[in-house]
Amino acid sequence: MKSIVLFLCAAPIYAQGLDPGALLKPPTDTWPSYNGDYSGRRYSTLSRINEDNVRSLTLAWAFQAHQQELKSTPLEVNGILYFTVPNHVWAVDARTGRQIWHFQRQSEGDDIGQRGVAMYGDRLFFGTPDAHLICLDARSGKKIWEVEVADVKFGYYISMAPLVVKDRLIVGISGDQTDIAGFLDARSPRDGGLLWRWDSLPKPGQFGSETWPNRDAMAHGGGTTWMTGTYDPELNLLYWGTGNPHPVLAGRVRPGANLYTCSIVAINADTGKLIWYFQPSPHDTQDRDATETPILFDADFQGRPRKLLAQASRNGYFFLLDRATGENLLSTRFGPENWSAGLNKRGEPIPKPEKEPQPAGVLFEGTGTNWWAPSFDPDTGLFYVNAYHHFAVTYLTRNGEDEAIRWRRDSPVGPGEAFVSVGAGILTTAGHLLFTGDNAGDLVALDPATGGSLWHVFAGGRLTGCPMTYELNGQQYLLTAVDSVLYAWVLPREAPFAAVPPSSHVSDLETPEFSEFFQLRRPQKRR
Amino acid sequence: MYLIEGILNHKQACALLFVSVCLWGSVMSARQATAAAKTRHGSWQQHPADAVERGRSQFLKKCAFCHGREANGGSAGPNLMRSAVVRHDENGNLIGSVIRDGRPDKGMPAIQLTSDQIMDVVAFLRYRLAESDLRSPKEPGPEYSGAKLLIGKVEDGKAFFYGAGGCSACHSPTSDLKGIARRYPAVELQAHLLYPQDQHLRATVLDSSGKQYAGVIRFLTNYDIAIDDDAGWYHSWPLDAIKLELKDPLAVHRQLLPKFTDSDMHNILAYLETLK
Numbered sequence: 001m002k003s004i005v006l007f008l009c010a011a012p013i014y015a016q017g018l019d020p021g022a023l024l025k026p027p028t029d030t031w032p033s034y035n036g037d038y039s040g041r042r043y044s045t046l047s048r049i050n051e052d053n054v055r056s057l058t059l060a061w062a063f064q065a066h067q068q069e070l071k072s073t074p075l076e077v078n079g080i081l082y083f084t085v086p087n088h089v090w091a092v093d094a095r096t097g098r099q100i101w102h103f104q105r106q107s108e109g110d111d112i113g114q115r116g117v118a119m120y121g122d123r124l125f126f127g128t129p130d131a132h133l134i135c136l137d138a139r140s141g142k143k144i145w146e147v148e149v150a151d152v153k154f155g156y157y158i159s160m161a162p163l164v165v166k167d168r169l170i171v172g173i174s175g176d177q178t179d180i181a182g183f184l185d186a187r188s189p190r191d192g193g194l195l196w197r198w199d200s201l202p203k204p205g206q207f208g209s210e211t212w213p214n215r216d217a218m219a220h221g222g223g224t225t226w227m228t229g230t231y232d233p234e235l236n237l238l239y240w241g242t243g244n245p246h247p248v249l250a251g252r253v254r255p256g257a258n259l260y261t262c263s264i265v266a267i268n269a270d271t272g273k274l275i276w277y278f279q280p281s282p283h284d285t286q287d288r289d290a291t292e293t294p295i296l297f298d299a300d301f302q303g304r305p306r307k308l309l310a311q312a313s314r315n316g317y318f319f320l321l322d323r324a325t326g327e328n329l330l331s332t333r334f335g336p337e338n339w340s341a342g343l344n345k346r347g348e349p350i351p352k353p354e355k356e357p358q359p360a361g362v363l364f365e366g367t368g369t370n371w372w373a374p375s376f377d378p379d380t381g382l383f384y385v386n387a388y389h390h391f392a393v394t395y396l397t398r399n400g401e402d403e404a405i406r407w408r409r410d411s412p413v414g415p416g417e418a419f420v421s422v423g424a425g426i427l428t429t430a431g432h433l434l435f436t437g438d439n440a441g442d443l444v445a446l447d448p449a450t451g452g453s454l455w456h457v458f459a460g461g462r463l464t465g466c467p468m469t470y471e472l473n474g475q476q477y478l479l480t481a482v483d484s485v486l487y488a489w490v491l492p493r494e495a496p497f498a499a500v501p502p503s504s505h506v507s508d509l510e511t512p513e514f515s516e517f518f519q520l521r522r523p524q525k526r527r
Numbered sequence: 528m529y530l531i532e533g534i535l536n537h538k539q540a541c542a543l544l545f546v547s548v549c550l551w552g553s554v555m556s557a558r559q560a561t562a563a564a565k566t567r568h569g570s571w572q573q574h575p576a577d578a579v580e581r582g583r584s585q586f587l588k589k590c591a592f593c594h595g596r597e598a599n600g601g602s603a604g605p606n607l608m609r610s611a612v613v614r615h616d617e618n619g620n621l622i623g624s625v626i627r628d629g630r631p632d633k634g635m636p637a638i639q640l641t642s643d644q645i646m647d648v649v650a651f652l653r654y655r656l657a658e659s660d661l662r663s664p665k666e667p668g669p670e671y672s673g674a675k676l677l678i679g680k681v682e683d684g685k686a687f688f689y690g691a692g693g694c695s696a697c698h699s700p701t702s703d704l705k706g707i708a709r710r711y712p713a714v715e716l717q718a719h720l721l722y723p724q725d726q727h728l729r730a731t732v733l734d735s736s737g738k739q740y741a742g743v744i745r746f747l748t749n750y751d752i753a754i755d756d757d758a759g760w761y762h763s764w765p766l767d768a769i770k771l772e773l774k775d776p777l778a779v780h781r782q783l784l785p786k787f788t789d790s791d792m793h794n795i796l797a798y799l800e801t802l803k
Contacts, residue, residue: 153615154614177660178660360793363721363787438748440746440747440748440749440750442750
């Protein structure tokens with residue numbers, strides 16, 4: 001009861017926090033969630049920065065986190081950015097790049113990555129390497145509550161950014177170190193209490209249990225939920241990708257399709273009940289999580305309007321589904337592979353048994369992608385993904401007329417390292433631009449229709465996070481995380497900066513009142 | 528990796544992953560894979576090796592009958608790698624009482640062990656946790672048994688070398704490959720034959736003044752190229768200001784990778800292994 005009272009007392013202050021309505025709008029002056037909106041398309045309607053002026057992008061500020069690489073997508077709410085690395089959260093002025101607060105909590109557990117926070121009213125939520133969920137006061141960075149979501153001693157950790165849906169936090173978990181069971185939680189923003197849990201693995205006797213050899217393999221069969229999913233408010237369905245089965249490579253101890261690992265699942269947001277599933281990698285033995293963002297958009301498919309879901313999956317296949325029913329509309333490879341023997345009647349790839357790992361080695365060829373964000377641009381009707389084997393940006397049409405790759409931008413080969421896997425997310429905008437990073441470490445703006453390069457800069461490292469954009473005080477900002485530095489790019493102001501008295505730049509001034517005096521003396525001091 | 532024990536031991540499982548690393552080709556160098564493994568392994572604090580061995584010995588005598596020789600489950604006892612008691616234990620604070628008092632409700636008798644012996648068993652279980660939790664890509668050491676890799680046919684490998692593989696166009700068993708099997712353990716030879724990573728891309732650059740440079744590529748991006756010339760000096764240019772010719776000593780290997788069948792790979796390795 002106490003927490004409810006606090007909650008109500010705090011309510012008026014939410015006016016300064018995140019307006020829940022922002023979650024239902026395209027991101028413009030606010031980027032309120034990991035993907036910017038529920039669709040996961042990472043397309044911004046902002047167009048101040050566009051194909052005609054992108055060449056003049058200039059640095060607004062840089063924030064040095066002095067920590068491991070930034071993989072999180074910052075939220076931007078009321079002029080404040082919130083972002084993370086494992087064990088750390090920052091609030092930073094979105095206009096100046098100056099730190100407002102920094103929360104730190106060291107913990108044991110896997111610290112491979114942290115994708116960011118979720119916001120509800122004036123509260124922030126993030127997961128930790130020891131699989132706790134923490135709530136912070138967005139004003140101060142002070143901790144409000146903390147709950148354990150899973151047991152770190154079994155290798156569970158949280159790297160994903162939670163998703164706020166209505167008055168629930170949707171929280172997934174990570175872990176590959178031991179044979180564990182995946183799940184997806186709905187928790188209360190009030191106190192972190194569990195509202196529902198969807199288990200990635202069926203129980204004995206349930207549908208899907210026939211895809212496991214025995215109770216023990218099924219109970220420890222993996223299927224983690226380590227990326228932020230998407231949500232359709234009209235259908236009230238969550239769409240989530242699940243990770244690989246456990247044990248990861250040794251498929252012989254778990255014959256069968258191994259539901260619901262490497263799957264895309266549709267879950268009722270109120271009840272946590274599974275509505276439909278599609279399995280990109282039945283019986284995976286190559287660590288091909290299907291956790292990549294399931295992007296939602298509506299379009300005509302074969303002459304009929306459809307609510308669609310598209311995923312460029314880690315196994316090198318692009319899938320197009322009807323997101324109301326889960327019906328498979330299109331499954332097509334976006335790069336070469338040698339492990340599948342066609343598609344089954346559900347449109348799911350059939351793994352070749354002889355391509356399962358063997359002691360003598362098996363020659364495996366694949367194309368893949370990973371957690372880095374894809375994008376769907378409604379202006380071009382194209383789906384973009386960074387993939388490896390080749391660094392490739394590929395597309396598939398929204399209407400399925402053309403299943404081929406229209407353009408692909410191959411990254412040149414560096415000496416000794418061949419094609420290093422990329423980790424760059426993609427952002428498209430109404431400025432007819434696609435922002436990403438290439439394999440060689442350049443930040444790039446590309447023409448989304450042709451892949452032609454419009455802008456590039458080497459910022460000292462690879463793009464490690466996913467680019468995002470927001471509008472603030474009449475400026476459009478583009479954010480790119482490069483290693484541990486967050487760069488903000490803007491167009492030059494139309495009017496030059498107001499002249500600032502040079503004295504204010506003299507660093508050794510003790511008091512501003514004497515600025516003129518010091519100004520006069522400054523040349524002498526420099527002698 | 529305990530689930531696959533009995534079929535494959537732990538090292539073999541790691542080696543399987545290595546194969547995927549070197550063939551993806553391309554995706555990750557072995558060094559990067561190892562670095563990635565470091566960030567992902569479990570953080571089980573280890574006890575001295577002699578304590579682990581004493582603990583193993585006690586475990587085999589008193590516990591393995593039910594829990595299995597590797598503590599991953601046996602005829603009557605559960606897999607201790609999945610035990611919350613074992614995973615949350617700190618210096619015997621949880622395991623100790625279970626050993627001393629047993630779990631009569633679950634059919635486990637009290638086990639007669641001294642406090643020191645219990646600590647040794649704890650050390651062994653910690654060791655097993657670290658071992659069973661390590662499952663990221665890892666390079667197999669040179670000790671990886673060549674016999675496991677040598678399932679191909681020497682004659683077919685030789686035929687591939689001189690025929691379909693086109694290897695003999697560049698290589699010869701009596702010159703560059705002479706004694707190759709002595710120079711590399713089988714597992715490394717397999718990686719080398721598929722994708723020899725020590726070969727560098729070379730470039731010839733003609734600059735706007737008509738001057739020509741040649742050397743090993745330092746970096747090649749979508750916009751710039753840099754080389755070390757044959758005298759060791761560094762040069763770089765924007766790509767749009769020069770004429771560029773690339774020479775990729777690995778081009779044939781790259782083209783071959785998607786054409787290799789598993790049999791080709793095993794056969795060619797079997798043949799190369801005869802070049803002692």
